[in-house]
Amino acid sequence: VELVESGGGLVQAGGSLRLSCAVSGTIFSIDQMAWYRQAPGKERRFVASNSTGVVYYSDFVRGRFTISRDDAKNTLHLQMNSLRPEDTAVYYCYASVQYYSDVNRRVRDFFWGQGTQVTVSS
Numbered sequence: 001v002e003l004v005e006s007g008g009g010l011v012q013a014g015g016s017l018r019l020s021c022a023v024s025g026t027i028f029s030i031d032q033m034a035w036y037r038q039a040p041g042k043e044r045r046f047v048a049s050n051s052t053g054v055v056y057y058s059d060f061v062r063g064r065f066t067i068s069r070d071d072a073k074n075t076l077h078l079q080m081n082s083l084r085p086e087d088t089a090v091y092y093c094y095a096s097v098q099y100y101s102d103v104n105r106r107v108r109d110f111f112w113g114q115g116t117q118v119t120v121s122s
Contacts, residue, residue, distance in 0.1 A: 001099050004022050006116060013083060018079050021113055028099055030097050090118075095111050096108065097109060
């Protein structure tokens with residue numbers, strides 16, 4: 001199973017970016033999907049999650065960010081509006097996945113993407 005993020009970049013304060021995370025592999029189902037972020041010198045923090053339609057947001061992004069998932073394409077998105085310099089971080093995709101480790105064995109595990117840099121200038 002592999003998670004690949006895309007969509008990061010440099011944007012001015014007040015601007016928008018849309019992150020995407022594509023999950024690939026011998027997947028049976030994807031349970032929870034989420035976004036985390038890690039700013040330089042700080043711990044990784046929860047941003048938002050989507051568990052089969054039930055969504056949660058951290059207080060610092062609620063009302064500005066929208067998480068969505070396309071189960072047909074095994075893809076997670078994060079629409080980020082009204083970006084602030086304090087949103088600057090590496091954004092990581094997380095997924096809890098049931099997959100086939102071989103023909104007759106189904107396994108549940110969690111995975112992280114490699115991260116995508118988001119930089120918001122003031």
